[in-house]
Every structure is written in structure tokens, then in C-alpha cells.
Amino acid sequence: MSRRPDVLVLGGGIIGLACGRELAGHGLQVEILERLTAGAEASTAAAGMLTPLAEAPVPGPFFAACRASRDLWSAWAGEIAEESGVPVEFDASGALLAALDAAEEAELERYSRAAAALGEPAEEIDLPALQRSVPDISRRVRRALLLRGEHRVDNIQACVALAAAAVRRGVTITHGAEVLMVEREGEGVKVLGKGWQKSAGLLVLAAGAWSGGIPGLPALPVRPVRGQMLLLGGIDWRWSGIVRGPGVYTVRRGATGLLVGATVEEAGFWKHSTVAGVGGLLTAVRRLLPGVKDHRLETFWAGLRPATPDGLPLLGPLPGWPGRRVLAATGHYRNGILLAPWTARQVADLVLEGGPGLLAFSPSRFPSGPV
Numbered sequence: 001m002s003r004r005p006d007v008l009v010l011g012g013g014i015i016g017l018a019c020g021r022e023l024a025g026h027g028l029q030v031e032i033l034e035r036l037t038a039g040a041e042a043s044t045a046a047a048g049m050l051t052p053l054a055e056a057p058v059p060g061p062f063f064a065a066c067r068a069s070r071d072l073w074s075a076w077a078g079e080i081a082e083e084s085g086v087p088v089e090f091d092a093s094g095a096l097l098a099a100l101d102a103a104e105e106a107e108l109e110r111y112s113r114a115a116a117a118l119g120e121p122a123e124e125i126d127l128p129a130l131q132r133s134v135p136d137i138s139r140r141v142r143r144a145l146l147l148r149g150e151h152r153v154d155n156i157q158a159c160v161a162l163a164a165a166a167v168r169r170g171v172t173i174t175h176g177a178e179v180l181m182v183e184r185e186g187e188g189v190k191v192l193g194k195g196w197q198k199s200a201g202l203l204v205l206a207a208g209a210w211s212g213g214i215p216g217l218p219a220l221p222v223r224p225v226r227g228q229m230l231l232l233g234g235i236d237w238r239w240s241g242i243v244r245g246p247g248v249y250t251v252r253r254g255a256t257g258l259l260v261g262a263t264v265e266e267a268g269f270w271k272h273s274t275v276a277g278v279g280g281l282l283t284a285v286r287r288l289l290p291g292v293k294d295h296r297l298e299t300f301w302a303g304l305r306p307a308t309p310d311g312l313p314l315l316g317p318l319p320g321w322p323g324r325r326v327l328a329a330t331g332h333y334r335n336g337i338l339l340a341p342w343t344a345r346q347v348a349d350l351v352l353e354g355g356p357g358l359l360a361f362s363p364s365r366f367p368s369g370p371v
Helices: 014-025 061-084 102-118 127-133 155-168 208-213 275-288 290-294 333-353
Strands: 007-010 030-034 095-099 143-147 151-153 172-175 179-185 188-193 196-200 202-205 223-233 242-245 248-253 257-261 296-307 314-317 326-330
Touching: 007 014, 007 188, 007 196, 014 030, 014 155, 014 202, 014 326, 014 333, 030 196, 061 151, 061 155, 061 333, 095 102, 095 127, 102 143, 151 155, 155 172, 155 333, 188 202, 208 223, 208 296, 208 326, 223 275, 242 275, 248 275, 257 275, 275 290, 275 296, 296 333, 314 333, 326 333
Parallel strands: 007 030, 007 202, 030 172, 095 242, 202 326
Antiparallel strands: 095 143, 179 188, 188 196, 223 257, 223 296, 242 248, 248 257, 314 326
16 A cells, blocks of 8 residues: 655646656655646646746746746756656747737837846847748738747647656556545645545645635635637748747647647636637738648647736645645646746745745735635
């Protein structure tokens, strides 16, 4: 019989997997509880962009966290690929930003100034060179900017690799584990499901969009925000990175794929694609990349991002639970992929060192209660 784990992790998305692997690397016995398969929700629905400047173009703790995590990713992707034997596609080509009118040019100028202020590389791109690299791009582009610090990773491969790497480190991943209740048990916690129960000294809450309503835990202000995406096939470009324009981004995937995203919709837990969502993405991508009009529409899907009222993650001891026995690692919104390695290290520091964590991301910044 396996011994009682030191840590239970609720949620087997990229954050839960990363935390489980990191804690196991410090010698702790970890079990991850996941109601579906590893990475089944937002983690594999995402595009895999590692873009701190796009998400937080102002100085502060959030940009610092995003940049620090971006800088961890190259080595981290190699580590989890080596541990698991699963290749993880990582690309550091950068992001191309294109402007088709005066208002969009002004937006590019704001990015250029923000990059300079934050010490991030940004350079103007000659339009003929842009067209050679991205032959499907609109000939109406007036200005283009290359942000070399914006990277990408195949998030589906990363989740598969992380799950295997975590298991190699001794983590138990229990699938089909839908949580019905969390209770205090002495100095630790007990998690109950239908016909099963698990106990541990510590619980890490990493249940994504579902984190706000776990029975028995104080309510957290985490809500689902739907994002719809689609995949085009048959892309033959020199450019292997990201291309962004107004209202749309595209991300290379594999040799000939192109991810197109993403909508931002307050739709509750309705995780389905819609005619309006897919149609809007197709309209936006054809404006930016009219040459893709005859390429294959391979598939489309939707995911639920875990959002908080201020758009920042929840990371630290859960208020209302004594003894720091429950840690939140959730609410990453659009940045779960980007922030995964950094979050895992922060959680390990909280568990092993017992420090206060970062105030900007503390769950205590919100009063307990629903969104």
C-alpha cells in the first residue's frame, strides 16, 4: 500500500502537473486528483503563447512574473522532454505585430515604447521581408514590429510530457476523481469523492475555472471565460512564430498548422463553439492573412479560462483555512501556460519555506465570496 501523500493537488492541468512535479522533485509524496485526463480543459485548449509583453506591457509584479516564467521555459521544456521521452516543440522566433491602418499603427507605437521601457527587444520589420516570411499576409500592412521576446510552445505536448515526467518523479495521478467535499482532518485535509477519500498534510488548489466552488473550501472569485479557437492546415511559411493583428492572433503549430484565436466570452460553463465565435475568428484572420482563404479548416474548439476580477492569479494560502494547509495556485486566466514553471517554483517555496508569498497575488486580496 502506498503511504499517505504529503500533498494532494486538485486539478491535473498544466499548473497542477507543474506543481506536482516540482514538489516531488523536493522529495515530497504527491498525488494529483483530476476528474478527466491530464490537461483536458484550458491547458490543452490554449495556443501555447509565452508572451509577457502582450499580456502585461507595464512594469510591476505581474510583468516581472510573466517575464521570469518566459525565461524559464526554454530549459524547462527541455527538462520535461528529457524526463518523459516526449518531445516538446518550443520556438523562440518571436511575434510579428502588423498594422493595417493609422489606429493600428498607433497601437504598434505603444508596444514599441512599452518594450523600450521594459527592456524587451522590439524592431521594425521591412515590409517586403515580412511578405517573404509570411506570404499570406495582407498587402495592406503599413507597419510591422518584431518582438523577439515573445515565444511559443506546443502546450498539448507539454501537458503530456509533464504528466509523464511527474509520474517518473513518483507522483500519483488519479483520473476520474471528481471532488465532492474537502474537510479538515487534524492538522491536514481530507478530500472526498463518490466512493473514495484521500488525506494529506497539504492541499494545492489548481482546479482552473472550477476552483471557485469546491465544496468545503472558502469561495474564491474565479469564473470561467470562454475562448474559441480554430486550426488551419497546409501553411507553408518561413516564419515559425506568432503573428498578431487587431482582434486576432495566429500561432504556428507543427510543420503546417496555424492556430487562430481567440474569443473572450462571458458564457459561464458553456464550453462549446458557436457560429458567431468561429465566424468572427475567420473574418479577423482573413483581414490579416487573406492568403489563407483556401487553406484547410482542420478543426475548432473552445476552452474555459480561469479569470479573477483583476486578471491576476491567486497564489498563496487560502483565507479562512487555518494553518496554511490549503494553497491556491489558480486564476491564471490567459497565462496558465506562460506562468506554469514560475508558479511551480513559487508553490514549492511556499510549501518548503513557509514564506508569505507575493502580496500582489495573494488570495486574501479579495473578500471571501462568489464573483
